[in-house]
Amino acid sequence: MTIRSTSRRAYAAIAVSVASIALLQNLVIPVIPMIESDLHVASDAATWTMTAWLIAAAVATPLLGRIGDLRGRRTTLLAVLAVVMLGNLVAALAPNIGVLILGRVLQGAGGAVFPLAFALLREVMPPQRLTGAIGSVSALVGIGGAAGSVLAGPLSAAIGWRGLFEVALVAGAVGALLTVAWIPRSGLRTAGRLNSLSAVLLSGWLVALLLPLASGAHWGWASPVTLGMFALAAVLLAAWVISELRSAVPLVDIRMLAHRDIWPVNAAGLLIGVAVFGFWGYLPLFLEVPADTGWALGLTVQTAGLVLVPLLIGMSVAGFATGPLTRVLALRRQLVLGALLMGATVIGAVLFHSAVWQLALAGGLFGVGVGTAYAAMASIIVESVPAGSVGIATGVNANLRSIGSAIGSALMTAIVFGTLDPAGRPLERGYDVAWVTIAVLAVVAAAIVAIVPAARRRDTAPVQLPTGPQTVLADAA
Template identity: 40%
Template structure:
């Protein structure tokens, strides 16, 4: 039986599929908020848990690394044993990690808790798969797009909400509140989300999972410790060589596997690999900025830079990025229909480069930083919305969920690389009082600008889709304009 027939029969027996979507949205939102809620309070956690800046950065990096590894693994297990069952298990893991983080009394326990929370990355492919199996065909692309958009929106909202939560309560509540949301989502998923009868035969191979984990750990450890150990030291060179060898081995094993975690044939499609390359580079810039700009803003002005901002104030300074990203997301559909999604993916990172030029060389006033974050929302907003459209256009309808999930996951991998790289640059040559030197931030933001410029150049490699093909794919998937959701059933 084809996947379309199975989806049709499933949706007929379950007419209230938007209830399922609400549960999935709550699950994705809880995961997305935990990505960014802690970033404005890293300095607070550093002080409370008596650690240094390089170590506390792993509170962010460990979460992104764990999510990068667990996303394809849990998605593949869900295909085999049942997506609803694995969704509940993933939410339980997210809740356990939140509970452990809320009561953590040492940096080691906090990092372990964040690794457990990173298992929540499995929410993405599982939710996409449930949508693909349970929703009417014409609703799939729009629902997947909305769930993917929650990641970017959640990242911005998390930074803004962190301040008021900490001011009214304390930073532990940044974990208690998501814990409550996650537990409610797990109960709702168990009671309201139907178990899909769709199963993918074949065993779950452990070797690809081990190789994926190994090369990512080697790479991130080298990037984060490069300054401390010396970039030319044997340990760093050895880790980088090991990461390269293990990454090649992982690609070879996945390509030959009968049941791969990641379908390399799909990933080799020109429109897919080029768009994913842009996603990786954009992820480096976005997550590193969200991770380190709040710390820059919260640095006491007596240090010669920074504004001594509170957590709430630093979140508000970053608010323009969420506002402009939301506005651009609305406008991107008509613009992509007129100029093409590729044009937006090229223009988006090119615009975002202005952000890093401003942050590196014009950060003496709050209004300058606000302008920079607003520009960032425009640039990355165009890139995110258009990349989703390009991925949908590039793959068969039945691969929409997994392809969109991998694009989002690759952004997360980029984010973990960006956080580790930025930590290494910012913490190099710290001042006697332990604060980073202003030059560390200047060099770090300049490097992120170069990476984002590389994203714009990489976007030029994306094949141009002929308008007739775009219209055909949009008609097939129920998309009125690139990236927009059809709001009602066709009559």
């Protein structure tokens, strides 16, 4: 078998694995009312099916990304897929909300598939095809998330909400089988060990931050619990940074993240995460506001989901175009243009939203911006760090986007649902203010990347880290 054929098969296995996990991100959002009815729970309990995935993914993504760097990405990918498949089985058979949430926690481990995928692509793809491969897989991450929202409604009507997890189980099994058959066993790993203290502190501040972001609207943003959790997150974050800077074997090399090739991209990732979830996550809700408000369109859940199809198409086109586009446009410029397009599109939606076609067009253009930005971010990170740090570096970037999504959700909820009409429905002004806010954040993301210059190097070598624990060795994992 030729090297090209081997790389194509490995790419296919990685893409299927990523797609099987990406679908799970937002799969439960459209079916939360069905879960409430079937399991006889209140809406705040049912929304924990989403919160549980978010928190579990946030913790698992950097930790398992680092374990993949240390122990081999192929082996770690298979282990993660096995845990996710178990989670799908548990969720499909869940007799109550507690067991369903446990299943979603297990599924959340799948967040680690994304950094593992990017690291494996660097191992198996020829250099000339690496950027295009990263771009297309990045697009799949976003496409899968949006597709979960679009497909969940029609699929659940046909096979029930439990059937959604059965479909995901089959997709995960296919990804695992292709990984075994088509991804080579040899690869790269980094010498060293997992820093247990840093892992505990990292997990602690992520949970302490994301929990109030997800539940603050229910608890009250000024409640002692919410403020206490935010304070705890700040303390644990400071302790984690100090621990990492003092450690001879850091979990995350803070100095690497502070490099000017890396930190602007991560800062942009956080802000873009806010904008992405703030627009596409709330666009269906905007479309479903009853028409008798005098300004809304009053679409059904199924029709509103279909309006997101142009967004999926836009993300697909942009993600798969990243490789060829780099011949004429540098990756950092692609990131800047993608973020600017996102901001401009959201402003367009604020100005023009009286017809479905206007919002469908806005969604398509927004998808192009998201796909371009996601693909460029992943490629910049992969090409800027040593091979032995790709898993943890891309994991941190993915986590920052997830934290941004949580912030975007909290921000939109606070602004849109902070002031309601007498019938308890959101006001048009609330959406306008919220979307202008996230458009500004997208522009700020573009400005950060545009203003901070890349480091000048006489070659294309990635950011160099100290020798010792970071030395890259051959592995047969």
